[in-house]
Amino acid sequence: MAEPEYTYVTRDFEVVTGEAAKAVVEKTNDKHFLTPDGGIHTVTVDRWKLAQDAERHHWLDLRPHMREDRNMDHAYMYDRYAMLGGKTFENAIELGCGPFTNMHVLGQVCHIKRLTLLDPLIEDYLTHPNCLYRDGSLMVSSGQPLPVDERVALPIEQFEPKQSYDLVVMLNVIEHCYDVPLIFQKIWDMTAPGGLVFFHDRYFDHAQVVAEADRTYDAAHPLKVDRKLIDGFIARFEEVFFRYITTLGHAEFSGIGDQVYFVGRKPGPA
Amino acid sequence: MAEPDYTYVTRDFEVLTGEAARPLVEKTNDRRYLTRDGGIHTVSIDRWKQAQDAERHRWLDLRPHTREDRNMDRAFMFDRYSLLSGRTFENAIELGCGPFTDMAYVAHRCTIKRLTLLDPLIEDLLRHPNCLYRDGALALPTGETLPVAERVALPVEQFQPQLRYDLVVMLNVIERCYNVPVIFRKIWDMTAPGGLVLFHGRYFDHAAVAAEAGRSFDTAHPLKVDRKLVNAFLQRFNGIFFRTVLTRGEIANSDPGEEVYFIGFKPEAA
Numbered sequence: 001m002a003e004p005e006y007t008y009v010t011r012d013f014e015v016v017t018g019e020a021a022k023a024v025v026e027k028t029n030d031k032h033f034l035t036p037d038g039g040i041h042t043v044t045v046d047r048w049k050l051a052q053d054a055e056r057h058h059w060l061d062l063r064p065h066m067r068e069d070r071n072m073d074h075a076y077m078y079d080r081y082a083m084l085g086g087k088t089f090e091n092a093i094e095l096g097c098g099p100f101t102n103m104h105v106l107g108q109v110c111h112i113k114r115l116t117l118l119d120p121l122i123e124d125y126l127t128h129p130n131c132l133y134r135d136g137s138l139m140v141s142s143g144q145p146l147p148v149d150e151r152v153a154l155p156i157e158q159f160e161p162k163q164s165y166d167l168v169v170m171l172n173v174i175e176h177c178y179d180v181p182l183i184f185q186k187i188w189d190m191t192a193p194g195g196l197v198f199f200h201d202r203y204f205d206h207a208q209v210v211a212e213a214d215r216t217y218d219a220a221h222p223l224k225v226d227r228k229l230i231d232g233f234i235a236r237f238e239e240v241f242f243r244y245i246t247t248l249g250h251a252e253f254s255g256i257g258d259q260v261y262f263v264g265r266k267p268g269p270a
Numbered sequence: 271m272a273e274p275d276y277t278y279v280t281r282d283f284e285v286l287t288g289e290a291a292r293p294l295v296e297k298t299n300d301r302r303y304l305t306r307d308g309g310i311h312t313v314s315i316d317r318w319k320q321a322q323d324a325e326r327h328r329w330l331d332l333r334p335h336t337r338e339d340r341n342m343d344r345a346f347m348f349d350r351y352s353l354l355s356g357r358t359f360e361n362a363i364e365l366g367c368g369p370f371t372d373m374a375y376v377a378h379r380c381t382i383k384r385l386t387l388l389d390p391l392i393e394d395l396l397r398h399p400n401c402l403y404r405d406g407a408l409a410l411p412t413g414e415t416l417p418v419a420e421r422v423a424l425p426v427e428q429f430q431p432q433l434r435y436d437l438v439v440m441l442n443v444i445e446r447c448y449n450v451p452v453i454f455r456k457i458w459d460m461t462a463p464g465g466l467v468l469f470h471g472r473y474f475d476h477a478a479v480a481a482e483a484g485r486s487f488d489t490a491h492p493l494k495v496d497r498k499l500v501n502a503f504l505q506r507f508n509g510i511f512f513r514t515v516l517t518r519g520e521i522a523n524s525d526p527g528e529e530v531y532f533i534g535f536k537p538e539a540a
Contacts, residue, residue, distance in 0.1 A: 076346035082522035241519035249511040249533070252352035263519070 004211055009218040011054045012062065030222055031213040039209040039226035041180040047222050048155070048178035054220035055176060056121050059099050059128055067130045069098050073254050074171050074200060075105045077261050083241050084110040084196075089167040093118060093190070095156050096173030099125040100132050103169060106198070107140040112167065118152040118159060156183045159190075166195035166270070174201050175221040184233040193268025197237055203227040203244070203258035230260060237264025274481055279488040281324045282332065291486075300492055301483040309479040309496035311450040317492050318425070318448035324490035325446060326391050329369055329398050337400045339368050343523055344441050344470060345375040347531050353511055354380040354466075359437040363388060363460070365426050365453075366443030369398040373439055374408055376468070377416050382437065388422040388429060426453045434462035441470040445491040454503040461536040467507055473497040473514065473528040500530060507534025 008021035008028075016024070030047070033040045059066070075081060084106065093116040094103045101117060117133060119125065126134050137145035152159060156170075157179045168191050174180050191197055206226040234242075241263035247256045278291035278298075286294065300317070303310045329336070345351060354376060363386040364373040371387065387403060389395060396404050407415035422429060426440075427449045438461050444450050461467055476496040504512075511533040517526055 073346055073350075076343050079517075079521050079523050080343070083520040085522070239519055241521070242517070244516040245513060247349075247511075247513045249509060250353060251349040251511065251513075254346075254349050 004215050007216045011057055011219045013058060025215060025217050029214050029217045034210060034213050037206050038229050039204050039206050039224045041223060041225045041229055043178050043222045045178060051176060051220050051222050052120055056124050060124060064129055069100050070253055071100055071102050071105050074102055077243060081106050081109045083263055090114060091163055091165045092167035093165045095170040099128040101138060102171045104132050104138050104140050107146050108142045112146060114149045115146055116150040116152060117148055120153060120155045122151050122153045156186055161190045164192035165190055166192045169198040171200040174225055175223050177223055180223060180225050188236060191266045193266055194270025195266050197264050199234060199262045203260045234262045234264055238267055240265055274485050277486040281327055281489045283328060295485060295487050299484055299487045304480055304483045307476050308499050309474045309476050309494045311493060311495045311499060313448050313492045315448060321446055321490050321492050322390055326394050329395060334399055339370050340523060341370055341372050341375055344372055351376050351379040353533055360384060361433055361435045362437035363435045365440040369395040369401040371402055371408060372441045374402055374410050376439060378411050382416060384419045385416055386420040386422060387418055390423060390425045392421050392423045426456055431460045435460055436462045436465040439468045444471045444495055445493050447493055450493060450495050458506060463536055463538045463540055465536050467534055469532045471500060471530060472525060473500060473530050504532050504534060507536055509534040
């Protein structure tokens with residue numbers, strides 16, 4: 001296998017490669033967070049804060065005119081959320097909701113009685129011109145507002161839920177976190193028996209992460225979690241929907257590499 | 271491996287299983303078309319006509335109010351056709367276009383100077399109330415229209431093109447044909463050197479097709495082509511986008527199993 005090229009993704013999301021990247025990556029990389037066989041699944045809170053700063057900068061300074069974060073792409077990858085058709089949820093939460101949420105698409109096909117949105121940057125996102133929940137309700141794709149009962153401005157790792165949820169949604173989030181094993185445990189604990197979990201993310205291979213660890217640095221995405229960890233997490237649920245996507249070539253919106261889209265039910269009576 | 275359940279899909283697209291399907295399947299199935307290692311890639315003209323009759327029946331009698339055939343789903347699977355952005359094509363063709371076409375979304379991204387639509391049922395499909403090209407021009411999602419220079423009411427296998435195309439689109443078609451090796455050769459021949467081919471189809475495994483051949487019958491879909499044949503065809507092109515999608519579980523708007531989405535150039539020297 002050829003050695004991967006040096007790549008440095010700046011706080012401004014500029015992708016620098018080759019010799020220009022080499023000097024910077026040799027000085028700053030996430031190799032010290034590499035685990036023996038799980039990719040990079042945990043980083044320090046300081047490293048995470050750097051990533052969150054880049055994320056805030058991305059939405060508020062670099063992309064104030066954006067109206068979506070590939071939310072419709074995710075909806076189509078999830079078969080238009082058809083498996084939710086007609087269902088009612090008492091307590092739903094989206095973890096790492098960003099300024100637009102995926103819940104605004106998903107909320108179109110099911111009935112949500114009480115909605116919680118969590119994102120460590122959620123209070124900052126309220127200042128994004130196109131934030132979909134800035135007025136206290138989430139603007140669902142159908143045009144109907146869905147009241148947001150609670151906004152939680154915490155990382156998932158620090159969230160101590162007071163209740164369990166029968167719908168938990170976390171799409172395209174774990175690369176932005178700092179402790180994935182803890183997050184997986186939190187999700188399991190916060191999901192009510194019989195509740196549904198929607199999980200999507202990239203499916204890394206440890207060997208690939210090792211090969212790239214001292215040749216790449218991505219300011220906003222410190223974590224690259226080996227698929228075994230993800231498989232171990234989703235195997236705890238009863239599978240409702242599973243889609244595994246592999247992409248080679250160029251994909252502007254949906255990205256290359258491997259990704260997983262999963263819906264699972266926590267065992268137990270609803 | 272457990273034996274697959276009996277499945278019979280009627281002309282009305284009703285899915286019968288178990289004992290309800292068994293006597294029908296034992297009387298009528300496509301096992302005689304099974305090849306040694308390529309799945310079912312060729313059937314008789316009579317069998318194909320039966321499938322086409324079901325296809326016509328579906329659109330004109332069963333689904334006159336439908337406005338799409340999962341065209342948007344495929345657009346998202348093709349990364350919203352982002353790789354076509356800004357390109358201009360002199361001669362584009364869609365093979366097996368159906369009443370709505372995928373070209374409507376493709377053309378949204380690029381400039382097409384001369385468009386040909388081919389479908390053996392195309393003159394019947396003009397009577398579908400929501401056919402997107404019934405007035406001689408294809409209605410695009412933007413509200414613009416694209417003149418249809420030529421409509422071809424032939425199966426791909428019998429098409430004798432008078433020119434070469436620099437854009438050939440064939441999505442979700444090969445299960446409805448009668449001779450896939452001929453089709454693959456036709457596509458190669460009709461594509462201009464340097465031209466682009468967009469292909470999507472299901473990825474069958476010969477062993478699975480063999481196991482099901484005496485236990486299932488799908489009126490509208492006689493062909494189940496082994497992936498080796500599909501891959502050998504695609505490998506002739508210089509691929510710029512290659513996506514495989516494996517899906518299982520609760521699905522309403524897509525197919526279970528594995529699919530391939532491909533964009534490639536015909537080499538200039540070919």
